Every structure is written in C-alpha cells, then in structure tokens.
Amino acid sequence: MHAQLEILLEMQDLRSQRAALAEQDLGRVESELFDIEPDEAVLRIDEKLGELEDRLDTGVRNRYDRLKGARDRMVVPVVGGICYGCFMAVPTAWASDIERNEGLDVCDNCGCFLYHLD
Numbered sequence: 758m759h760a761q762l763e764i765l766l767e768m769q770d771l772r773s774q775r776a777a778l779a780e781q782d783l784g785r786v787e788s789e790l791f792d793i794e795p796d797e798a799v800l801r802i803d804e805k806l807g808e809l810e811d812r813l814d815t816g817v818r819n820r821y822d823r824l825k826g827a828r829d830r831m832v833v834p835v836v837g838g839i840c841y842g843c844f845m846a847v848p849t850a851w852a853s854d855i856e857r858n859e860g861l862d863v864c865d866n867c868g869c870f871l872y873h874l875d
C-alpha cells in the first residue's frame with residue numbers, strides 16, 4: 758500500500774476515535790474507572806494526528822486540510838468501481854488496476870482519497 762495512503766487511513770481512524778470520545782458523555786461515568794482521563798485521551802490523539810500530518814507530502818497535506826473541514830471521511834473505499842464518497846463511478850482503469858493502492862488516487866468528483874476494495 759502507498760505509504761501516504763497508510764498514513765491517511767491511520768489518521769482517519771484516529772479522527773473517528775476522537776469523534777467517538779467526544780460524543781460519549783464520559784462525564785457521567787466515574788472517572789476512576791479509567792486508566793486515562795478522556796480529556797487526556799483526546800489530547801494524545803491530537804498529538805498523534807499532528808505527528809502524522811507532518812509526515813504527509815505537501816500536496817497530500819493541502820488536500821487533506823481542505824477535506825477535513827468539509828467531510829467526516831476523506832479516505833473512502835472504491836467498491837465495484839464506485840467511489841463511496843460520492844457514489845459515482847471512478848475510471849475503470851483504476852477499478853481494475855492490479856497494483857491497487859500502490860498509488861494515491863483521488864476521486865475526480867468529490868476529491869476524496871480512494872482506496873480500493875474487491
């Protein structure tokens with residue numbers, strides 16, 4: 758898999774983890790049950806996200822910055838030749854590429870980073 762795509766997927770995972778932490782009303786739960794304070798957990802995630810952002814190439818970073826304000830997910834799967842960010846077909850050359858995920862493809866329609874599934 759493309760190294761930048763790996764980073765992007767890891768970042769997306771961290772972002773959804775962060776969103777899940779923020780959504781849970783952890784204040785209602787006795788905090789002594791946790792090994793780490795939820796607020797601190799969010800800070801750790803932000804730190805890690807910052808480290809990963811620094812590893813992105815400039816062009817990728819710029820696109821990521823644009824997408825992250827507008828979308829929950831910026832890396833979306835391509836299933837059966839369809840981009841799951843916008844549900845439009847992607848060029849068939851990509852959909853059938855034997856070296857899938859070795860490059861960093863971007864959807865022409867919605868601008869999301871793509872990763873290819875069977």
Ligand SMILES: [Zn+2]
Nearest residue numbers: 840843864867
């Ligand atoms: Zn798309």
